[in-house]
Amino acid sequence: xxxxxxxxxxxxxxxxxxxxxxxxxxxxxxxxxxxxxxxxxxxxxxxxxxxxxxxxxxxxxxxxxxxxxxxxxxxxxxxxxxxxxxxxxxxxxxxxxxxxxxxxxxxxxxxxxxxxxxxxxxxxxxxxxxxxxxxxxxxxxxxxxxxxxxxxxxxxxxxxxxxxxxxxxxxxxxxxxxxxxxxxxxxxxxxxxxxxxxxxxxxxxxxxxxxxxxxxxxxxxxxxxxxxxxxxxxxxxxxxxxxxxxxxxxxxxxxxxxxxxxxxxxxxxxxxxxxxxxxxxxxxxxxxxxxxxxxxxxxxxxxxxxxxxxxxxxxxxxxxxxxxxxxxxxxxxxxxxxxxxxxxxxxxxxxxxxxxxxxxxxxxxxxxxxxxxxxxxxxxxxxxxxxxxxxxxxxxxxxxxxxxxxxxxxxxxxxxxxxxxx
Numbered sequence: 336x337x338x339x340x341x342x343x344x345x346x347x348x349x350x351x352x353x354x355x356x357x358x359x360x361x362x363x364x365x366x367x368x369x370x371x372x373x374x375x376x377x378x379x380x381x382x383x384x385x386x387x388x389x390x391x392x393x394x395x396x397x398x399x400x401x402x403x404x405x406x407x408x409x410x411x412x413x414x415x416x417x418x419x420x421x422x423x424x425x426x427x428x429x430x431x432x433x434x435x436x437x438x439x440x441x442x443x444x445x446x447x448x449x450x451x452x453x454x455x456x457x458x459x460x461x462x463x464x465x466x467x468x469x470x471x472x473x474x475x476x477x478x479x480x481x482x483x484x485x486x487x488x489x490x491x492x493x494x495x496x497x498x499x500x501x502x503x504x505x506x507x508x509x510x511x512x513x514x515x516x517x518x519x520x521x522x523x524x525x526x527x528x529x530x531x532x533x534x535x536x537x538x539x540x541x542x543x544x545x546x547x548x549x550x551x552x553x554x555x556x557x558x559x560x561x562x563x564x565x566x567x568x569x570x571x572x573x574x575x576x577x578x579x580x581x582x583x584x585x586x587x588x589x590x591x592x593x594x595x596x597x598x599x600x601x602x603x604x605x606x607x608x609x610x611x612x613x614x615x616x617x618x619x620x621x622x623x624x625x626x627x628x629x630x631x632x633x634x635x636x637x638x639x640x641x642x643x644x645x646x647x648x649x650x651x652x653x654x655x656x657x658x659x660x661x662x663x664x665x666x667x668x669x670x671x672x673x674x675x676x677x678x679x680x681x682x683x684x685x686x687x688x689x690x691x692x693x694x695x696x697x698x699x700x701x702x703x704x705x706x707x708x709x710x711x712x713x714x715x716x717x718x719x720x721x722x723x724x725x726x727x728x729x730x731x732x733x734x735x736x737x738x739x740x741x742x743x744x745x746x747x748x749x750x751x752x753x754x755x756x757x
Contacts, residue, residue: 346422346748353402354415362398365391366411371455405751409744417737420728421744424707427726430683431749432469432706432742435461436670436696437735438688439475439482440655442711445733458489460739465494467746472673472684474503474666476650476658476692478558479511501677503669506650506660506692508561510669512676521672523664524561530598531646531661537594538587538659539563550586553579563587563659577654584620584657585629588613588649591659595647599639607632612644620651652690666692667699682706685728685742687735689714694721701725709738 353359369388375381391411398407409418437443444453465471475482482502486495494500498514508524524532542556542563550565553575557564565583567576592609596602607630614621614631624631636644648665650658674682684706686697693710694717700706701721709728710718722729728738 344751346425346751347419349402349406350409350415350418350422353398353406353410354418356401357394357398357410359410359415362391362394362411363414365394367456370459403751405747409747413740413744417741418744421741421748424741424745425748425752428683428707431746432464432683432685434470434472434674434677434679434682434684434706435464435739435742436472436474436684436686436700436706438690438693439473439477441689441713442687442693443735445711445713453485453489454733454736456736457739460736460743462490462494464739464742464746465490465497465499467743468499469742469746470499470501470677470679472501472503472670472677474670474688474693474696476506476562476564476656476690477504478560479504479509480558483511499677501673503666503673505559505562506658507664507666507669508559508661510672510676512673515676518676521676522560523668523672524661527661527663530643531663534591534594534598534643534647535561535563535659535661537597538590541590541593542587545590546586547582549579550583554583557656561661561664565657567654567656572654574654580652580654580657581623581627584623584649584651585610585627587657587659588620588624591644591647591649595640595643598643599637601637601640603637604632604634605640607634608636608640609644612636612641613649617649617651620649623651650692660692666696670696670699685709685738687728687738689718691715691717694718697721697725697727711735 365387369384369391372384395407395411398410413421443457461471473482473486479502482504496513501510501512503510510521510523512519542565543551553568554565555568557566565587567579569575569579588609589606592605596605610624610629610631611634614624621631646662648660648662650656650660682705684700686700686706687709688696689711697708698721707727708722708725709730710722711730711732713732728741730737
């Protein structure tokens, strides 16, 4: 914990008094209505909006008079529980969030409850944090073009090109930070050893062309610049998607084994080497191989083959994707590069994610005292374990708005402590 000046205020006790004395639920409803009200031409609707705005300003003004602007802003955004969480974070950390690191799929958006779109509330909160001077790093396994499309649509071109937003795409293979000249786009995968690049080229060429018919018919190759990702031609999360991705995982592992054997020039049971190595490294992968009836031999992996396997990761995302990525270019490498471009040399990040690739970023900020982690309740179990063990933020599926409101509340408490939010 860092040394810090303190105002001597018991924030939790003061917040409890505020929430006891005022109908904050109504104030939050009014604020959400005013800020999220869609553009309309109806005179009656506009009159309703004006009435709601006046009501909000009147009610909020009474809290400002009693508790100050920082507390009023917290009460109009956060529930009592969320505000308490922010107060606890301030007591423990004593720092404001100065950068957001955010996964997209199943974190900002969730097919289970939001029709695979980022909720308007979440987008609005991201805009609010950005306007408060908090840079945003989108950290995803998706392609750059996919991410750019929905960011511009959801957040607006001005924010995306503000110079304070960066996209770490393909789980760390590239970084895109508009408005930074020659540093705008960094292709980190170009720095990998030629042997690794050749292995990936071989796996990519085999991804569908040499795939079993069920995989070739049931999957498509995501349009990555470097990673090799097979996605289902079925609804993500469905039984059909689960079945074909299980088969795709076996195919990807076997293809990787053959590519590594060819690169090293060593003859032998290439597929067996790969299955043995990756099953031993990941119990979830071992379970999938068992489920599809793929034999995993007890076999000694030749050292040159093992050395290449140690530099390549196999990712399994149930009913969603089977993926080959570089362990030398994970999301941590991408986030570090993004921080460099954004000029964030003393980060205290809010890291939100749901998968093992996000876990690496969470562990990195924990080791370096550079942030806190948050995850949806349906995240990978190892992610949930980390978030619980580090007293991070857990939230419901599709509700990334709650940790973002927590970050806003924490930052308002930091402003209060600085003396500019009283």
